[in-house]
Amino acid sequence: MKQTVRCQCGALYEREEHQTVVRWRDAFNCVVCGREIEDWSRSRRAIFRLIRRPVSLPERPPSG
Numbered sequence: 001m002k003q004t005v006r007c008q009c010g011a012l013y014e015r016e017e018h019q020t021v022v023r024w025r026d027a028f029n030c031v032v033c034g035r036e037i038e039d040w041s042r043s044r045r046a047i048f049r050l051i052r053r054p055v056s057l058p059e060r061p062p063s064g
């Protein structure tokens, strides 16, 4: 079952739960703003795919 999840920064993700997935991460952070979108227990995992970026991107870090 697929859902769409929206981050506070405006990024839109497709979320799909998997019960038997190869070892995955314990949490998912937004690839755009870095905010944690979801953390889950070891029995339930979800995969997120970025399907739409926010209109206004956050400022880039001042690292060169």
Ligand SMILES: [Zn+2]
Pocket: 007, 008, 009, 010, 011, 030, 031, 032, 033, 034, 035
């Ligand atoms: Zn975000």
